[in-house]
Amino acid sequence: MDAAEIKESRADVALLLATLICIASSSSIAHEYASRFLDVAIAFGTAFNIRAFSCAAHAVGLAVGFGAAAFLGQTNISRLRGMRALAAFFLSQIGLFAIFYAAFALHAELAIVALQIPIAALSVLFIAVVAHYVAPLPKGAVLVCIPLCIGIPVFIVQGVFGALETAPLAAAVIAHLGLLCVGLVCGSRFFRRQTANAPLKVKSAAYSAQLDVENSNSSQHSPIQPWLLVWIVVFTYGAVFGFYHVIPLGLPTPTSFGVTAPIIRISSNLLGAGLAAALLISSFSSGPLVTSVIWNRFYRLVFPLAVLAGLLIPFTQAQGYLLSITCSETALYYFDMIIALGCIVICKTLHADATSVFAHAFFARSSGFLAGNIAGGIAHETCPLSNELISCVGIIAFTLLFLVTFNTNGEKYAKTVWGILPKEDPKSRFDRKLHERCLQLAKEFQLTEREAQTLELLAQNKRPKEISNDLVLSVATIRTYVQGIYTKIDVHSHDELLKEIEKE
Structure with missing residues (x-):
């Protein structure tokens, strides 16, 4: 745009x-x-x-x-x-x-x-x-x-x-x-x-079809599908936040400070949303929006906030658990914002259908939240939330989030799995870059569809005879396309054309 x-x-x-x-x-x-x-x-x-x-x-x-x-x-x-x-x-x-x-x-x-x-x-x-x-x-x-x-x-x-x-x-x-x-x-x-x-x-294509095309260019495959790993991480975080959502039901509301439960709930939500918005804008105001940066902010901010929320609960009951719930809400809202931002980056990267990407990501998030909500409701009904039990909840939450966050090999992994991009060998990477450069030149110099196809084959060092076989056209027609490409790009030989392609 x-x-x-x-x-x-x-x-x-x-x-x-x-x-x-x-x-x-x-x-x-x-x-x-x-x-x-x-x-x-x-x-x-x-x-x-x-x-x-x-x-x-x-x-x-x-x-x-x-x-x-x-x-x-x-x-x-x-x-x-x-x-x-x-x-x-x-x-x-x-x-x-x-x-x-x-x-x-x-x-x-x-x-x-x-x-x-x-x-x-x-x-x-x-x-x-x-x-x-x-x-x-x-x-x-x-x-x-x-x-x-x-x-x-x-x-x-x-x-x-x-x-x-x-x-x-x-x-x-x-x-x-x-x-x-x-x-x-x-x-x-x-x-x-x-x-x-x-x-x-x-301009969008079916998400799954585009993903199949991207992965078909890769010579390496993970034993676990990338989308499944993403689903596990998002589901786990959603489950922890869902459990946190139920915890306040079992905590006493303080009266010594004159603070009521609705005020605590309202204040924690408003503060959490405001802090999450400020974090998002400050986190991504500079630099490009790429999946590795999104994943970096995820494990640097969402993970510690989510863990801190669980660990703070036993220490903030006297103050109406405002600090803990605010911390939890900040992490949850920032988590939702990060997911939405990641979906947009994936859509731009793959030209994928936004509805499918958003729906799959938030289906994982809401399914996890539901599972955590049910687990929290059962815990609330069967056993009162004592300090010891809450401490155990914090430890379990920390362990789960640590396992799914830091077993993803950091930013390098983010570029492949979280970016929904294939693991490429050097040749695949070179071919992709060459294809992207040819598309860029075709758009910049307004080449026709046939000229764009011919340009990409010329970039692969193919001669008119070979190109005519590939495109099932006469050699004379291919030479006409080649001459048109030279004229539009303002080059005079095959070597000059290759130098123009290699400029980026």
């Missing part, structure tokens, strides 16, 4: 950003509203912490939505982009929220929990679909969009919507409906502009 396209698409970026923020906020509001008012329910003669089930239901919805986006296929995904899909999404959300708030009025706690699954699933499915338009944005826009898409919903849900905790149910309904309407208006304007101008559309 050049400077003119960027300037023309600022309005599109703003509309896209507003749509994503409204979608993410509406789903989070449902979960937050349920978590604040659900407490303990009696079922089969046993008391259950229904809030823990609410968290698990929301996590199930996230996993289902991203999983559906990951495995729908390119053709089906493309059908979900446009005005009809947008209208269907918002109408279904409005219907679900009407039932959701009716369940609140009727005190139907199980319905409140169950409805969070389709609400979250539809929201993240649509977010994954719209991620297609985020991938082609330049670095500056990406570093603004990612923190805003994650940070502003946190501010809306924890800050603005938090003020409605003691307000009547009608106030929450009106605020929520208003948010959905704003999202619908912004989304419809965005898709109308895309139909007319299409400034944000990206």
